[in-house]
Amino acid sequence: MLRITLSIITKNEEAKIKRCLDSANVIVDEIILVDTGSTDNTKQIAIECGAKVYDFPWTGSFADARNYSLEQATGDWILVLDADEYLAPGSADAIKEFISGPPAIGRISQLSNYLDNGEIRYESVPISRLFPKGVYYTGSIHEQVVSDLPHRMTSVTVYHDGYFETDKTGRNIPLLEKELQKDGNNPYLLMQLAREHKNKQDYVQADYFFSQAYLYATKLEGYYPKLVVEYLYNLMKIGKLDTGYTVIQAEQNQDQLSNFPDFHFALGMFYMDYVLSNTAAHIDKLPRIEASFHKCLELGDRKEFGGIIGAGSFLAAYNLGVFYEVIGDHKKAVEYYHFSAEHDYQKAKERLSSLING
Known part of the structure; x- marks a missing residue:
């Protein structure tokens, strides 16, 4: 029976550490928590959650602290989380499925929330966090795993709110x-x-x-x-x-970008600004706004690439609604606002109500 160790490093995370550890306790056999100098109740809460707690003086390198935690692990597989993350429901089964396969570096979807012009948005980022014992880290910050094993996408999702209003x-x-x-x-x-x-x-x-x-x-x-x-x-x-x-001219035909919904979404937003900056000179680029957002919908949201949630669906549809409303095609505007509203996007609901009510 393969054993799984949760590896985590902390400093003053008493507000979030229990949420993190509770989410992982259903799947891991061991919790190794390395603390780099907490002055709050982080360590005591972790002990109460069943963690083995180790102190490690901060060296200025996240990789040093990560690698020390990996040295203490006794599991066959390592799951790495941060205190401001927690596993989504269903992740336990996804982890079991992945580790039953050939050894690989498992990439999980980190779903983060952030503020954008007063709106809460969500971004998915694939990150390497599930791997066999023996892998290690390099880099003082935004540390990266070092291994010759292939990187494979898992169906594991972790929620992350560490950068929200911080x-x-x-x-x-x-x-x-x-x-x-x-x-x-x-x-x-x-x-x-x-x-x-x-x-x-x-x-x-x-x-x-x-x-x-x-x-x-x-x-x-x-x-x-x-x-x-x-x-x-x-x-x-x-x-x-x-x-x-x-x-854009240099990159639009790049294979890596052509299938990335966020790139086409950025093109749609860019051409909006570009046309408005000098309408007389750039009016010929107007159709590129429409084409870019349609390409987003054609590609759909692509979890394996990460990116802004909705760039391939409700956000692209909303911007198409705005585009058609501006050029006076209210029938199409209603169609795309309706599509976006069906995904529970509040701004689309408001525009749709406004158009329908005249």
């Missing part, structure tokens, strides 16, 4: 800057630093790091589609639409 940039930026001193052309680190500045709404500084990440990327990276999409959104934020148009 600010971790003060912790993350110095760690990323330190890593970049060792490898200043690393596109992954550059992208992560760009994202941290974007989260601070320092879009100009984010632009510098996004542009550097885009420059040094080989286009073969698994995160490359996400890099291009986030770079485009940041360019929109600072009004560098000509640069954005150049990026």
Whole structure:
């Protein structure tokens, strides 16, 4: 019988640690919790939940703490979670199914909530968190697993709310800057630093790091589609639409991007801004708005790629509704608002009600 160890590192997580451990207790045989200096009740709560708790002085590296926790594990398989995550219902069966197969690095869907212009949005990110004992981590921050095993997608989902209305940039930026001193052309680190500045709404500084990440990327990276999409959104934020148009022209036929709903969603949003920025000069790009959102619906939400929940469904349909309403085709606007509203999207319900009631 294969045994599973939950590996987790913490510091001052008393508000969330019980939720995390309770969600995993139904599937794991052992909980290894490594604490890096809590001054609250995190460790006591973990002990009450059945965890084996170890202290580990913080070294400035998440990989060091992760690897120490992996050294304490006795299970055949390791499940890694953070304190601000918890397993979705049904994950236990999905984990059992995956570990019964050949050894591999299991990628799970991390579903995070965040605020976007006052709306709560959800983003799915595939992350490597389920693997046989013997795998280890590298990297001070945004640490990555090191293994020759193949990476395979699982049907496991974890909910994550660690970045919802919180600010971790003060912790993350110095760690990323330190890593970049060792490898200043690393596109992954550059992208992560760009994202941290974007989260601070320092879009100009984010632009510098996004542009550097885009420059040094080989286009073969698994995160490359996400890099291009986030770079485009940041360019929109600072009004560098000509640069954005150049990026789109270079990337629109890339295989990695052509099947990524979020890329086409970003194109639809970009062309809205592009046409409005100079309608006389760019009016010929108007059909690209419609085509981009239709492509999103054609692809649908693609869990294996991650991305914004709804980019391939209700959000794309809502924006098509807006497009058709603006050009005066109210019949089509109602059709797509109705599609979006059926997915319980509140803004679509409001627009649909407004149009139907005249």
